[in-house]
Amino acid sequence: MAKGNNKIFGLIVLIAVIFLTGRAWINNGGLESFTESTDFNRLIGDPIVEARSYQGQEVYMTEISPEAGDEYIYFSLKRVDQKNIIFFEVENKIGSLVPLIAYITPTGRLFVGTSLCEPCGGRRLHLKDDTVVCNRCNTTYNIENRVGIRGTAACMEYPPVAVDYRIIDDQIKIPIREIKYWKPRL
Incomplete structure (x- = not known):
């Protein structure tokens, strides 16, 4: 592969990893789970x-x-x-x-x-x-x-x-x- 193709391939892989990681985070509760845990002391006290x-x-x-x-x-x-x-x-x-x-x-x-x-x-x-x-x-x-x-x-x-x-x-x-x-x- 030419150097330019390696950079494009690397960029595509990086974007895919970021997308899949973000999707997994959201599917596993993501921001909602974070909010729930940070609200524990405020809401339960x-x-x-x-x-x-x-x-x-x-x-x-x-x-x-x-x-x-x-x-x-x-x-x-x-x-x-x-x-x-x-x-x-x-x-x-x-x-x-x-x-x-x-x-x-x-x-x-x-x-x-x-x-x-x-x-x-x-x-x-x-x-x-x-x-x-x-x-x-x-x-x-x-x-x-x-x-x-x-x-x-x-x-x-x-x-x-x-x-x-x-x-x-x-x-x-x-x-x-x-x-x-x-x-x-x-």
Whole structure:
């Protein structure tokens, strides 16, 4: 090969490697996974209630009806602390019911997010032995970071997604903008 052809061939190989690496990064969560990991401390935060263990227990969701204002959907932190895991659905602006969950982790942190195992369609979860389990497919996630532990491979890739919230005067407040146009990732 002539020197000019070697440079062109090398450039083509480099472009192909960059393209395939970028595609693999995106397919494996890419920016979404990065965002999720950097948001962990902001969305989960420091412990806010007393630590607890769910070892040897299965704790099922308590369904609640949250209040809604102009800017926030809100409900009591005390209720989540007492029940350990709560569930509710809110209709978004595109007419879909968004399943939401709030639970207390063993370290006393609060998780607020979607209650949907997207590949199987399970909308109900429960706490078991310090894990979060889908009621439909039994896929199990780490309770603190929602990383899949065992179960359906597809479902382990789509754990519950954290939503932004604030705690003001014992009220957990989710900005309506968080769920306004929410839709499943799949």
